[in-house]
Amino acid sequence: MRKMSVKQSVIACSLVSMLSLTACSSNPTTTTGDTGSTSSPAPGNKTITLSVITSDRFLELAKQKYEALHPDTKINIKEYAAAPQTAPQGQAQGQGQGQGQQQMMIMQKPDPKNTEKYASSVGAELMSGKASDIIVTSGLPYQKYADKKLLENISDLMSKDASFKKDNYYTGIFDAMTYNGSLYAVPIKVGLNMWLGNQALLSAQQIDDSKWTWADFKKKASSMIADKNNDGKPDTYPMGKIEPAELVTSMLNSSFSKFADVGAKKAKFDTPDFINMLKLAKSMYDDKVILADNSDPNNVVFQPKGNVLMYTDMYTMPKMNFEGKGGYYNLPSESEAKGTQFTSSLPLAINSKSANKKEAWEFVKYLLSDEMQSARELTGIAVNKTGAKAQIDFLKTLGTGGEGGGKQMKLMINGKAATVQPATEQDVAAMEKILNNVSVYAENDLKITNIVAEETAPFFQGQKSAEEVAKVIQNKVNTYLQE
Structure with missing residues (x-):
């Protein structure tokens, strides 16, 4: 079977669609831009506004359910950009219970221009005191606004709320996102930054991915390069194709705080550590560690685009690559914090100037609840342990005639079928091991990145030295941080 690129990670509208779950879409009552609530609340009612780049089915479902539970509260989702279009990527077949054929979809990444526009708009609203009650902080330097006392201390809200049980969550995720000892943006769901590795080729390698650095990876990678037919071109490349901008961004985000302290407004790019990191990145191309343009993409040891965005990714992608012998590995890092790295497309902050802080926290808490974290519409990795168990247990029903549906479930990739079997206890244990190790926030600032x-x-084109480039970056980032 032809392998599927990890870049074609099955997310949001792919296997979710296959499993007859609710399609990704926004409720037509969602407002776009600064248009306010769609209807005037009745006297005594509260309207909680949530600013988000683009809404999704999970937020719309939460709005619907929460308003039903709290008739005196309305949730206004303030959307700044329309949802990105999806594109068909193949077919999924379910044989039984009328599953039928459905198209597998690939969710496109948000347009960076929309993210930048959102960050600029919401930043201006925060500074002017006109921001929404709840804010998605994607793309925002939330530390900057926390320093200005514009964001509520969520750690305090958690500790003072007897109904919130922090032990019910993967606290390593919360701890990783603290700033100056407190949490100002809480992730509702996360994605994991991991590489998919060919375990058949890695079985002889002694790799401790719990603490390896990029230099460790380069050293290991150099020993994996093979030219068995002596044609002067490697038959096996340690890493799949990745553009220099993507590689250096991945290296930066794995150790972001080492090079940029947004809160302290201090850049640290004109340093030996950053300069050496750049030289290391370029050496991976020079020394043929990274797949060349004209080489077979199947002959790689690590796929560098192994972002785990859903439980279905975590379960199916290793089985769909490397002849079913794939496995996930932590990315290398230069920071002292070790563990599995994560990002979040839905980190929420509460506006400290809001007149509805109590109600805003109640809605955030509902998004973190067992009920919402267990919802199929979450389209991400749950931060709630009960929710995670429900999501993983669902994978155990695939093709059994249970909730997963049908006698057999198949993915159609490039015209060929791959049967999806129910997750075993061994599969579940492997997933739980990963989740319990998630503890490193792959922090980034869109402008700095x-x-x-x-x-x-x-530098990668050979036009400037690493030292020259580092000075330019240092000056530009310092200017940005001082704005």
């Missing part, structure tokens, strides 16, 4: 990606291009 863009500066680094753009300014390092001349």
Whole structure:
């Protein structure tokens, strides 16, 4: 069977669609831009506004359920950009219970321009005191606003709320997102930054991915390069194709705080550590560690685009790559914090100037509840342990005639069928091991990431030295941080 690129990770509207779950869509009553509530609340009612780049089915479902439970509260989802279009990527077949054929969909990444526009708009609203009650902090330097006392201390809200049981959550995720000892943005769901590795080729390698650095990876990778037919071109590459901008961004985000302290407004790019990191990144291309353009993409040891965005990714992707012998590995890092890295597409902050802080916290808490974290519409990795168990247990029903549906479930990839079997206890244990190790926030600031990606291009093209590039980045990031 032809392998599926990890870049084609099955997310949101892919296996969710296959399993007859609710399709990704926004409720037509969602407002776009600064238009306010769709209807005037009755006297005595509260309207809680949530700012988000793009709404999704999970938020719409939560709004619907919460308003039914709290008739005196309305949730207004303030959407700044329309949902990105999805594209067909194949077919999923379910044989039994009328499952029928459905198209598998690939969710596109949010447009960076929309993210930047959102961050600029919400930042201005926060500074002017006109921000929504709840804010998705994706793309925002939330530390900056926390320092200005514009965001509520969520750690205090958690500790003072007897109904909130922090032990019910993967606290390593919360701890990783603290700033100055407190949580100002709480992730409702996360995605995991991991590589998919060919375990058949890695079985002889002694790899401790719990604490390896990028230099460790380069050393290991050099020993994996093979030219069995002596044609001067490797038959096996340690890493799949990745563009220099993506590689340096991945290296930066794995150790972001080492090079940029947003809260302290201090850049640390004009340093030996960053300069050496750039040289290390370029050496991976020079030394043929990374797949060349004209090489077979199947002959790689690690796929660098192994973001785990859903439980179905975590379960199915290792089985769909490397002849079913794939396994997940933590990314290398330069920071002292070790563990599985994560990001969040739905980190929420509460506006400290809001007149509805109590009600805002109640809605955030509902999004973190067992009920909502167990919902199929979550389309992410749950931060609630009960929710995670429900999501994983669902994988055990695939093709059994249970909730997963049908006698047999198949994915159609490039015209060929791959049968999806129910998850075994061994599969479940492997997933739970990963989840219990999630503890490193792959922090990033969109503006800083863009500066680094753009300014390092001349270095990879051989036009500037690493030292010259580091100075330019240092100056630009410092200017940005002082704004």
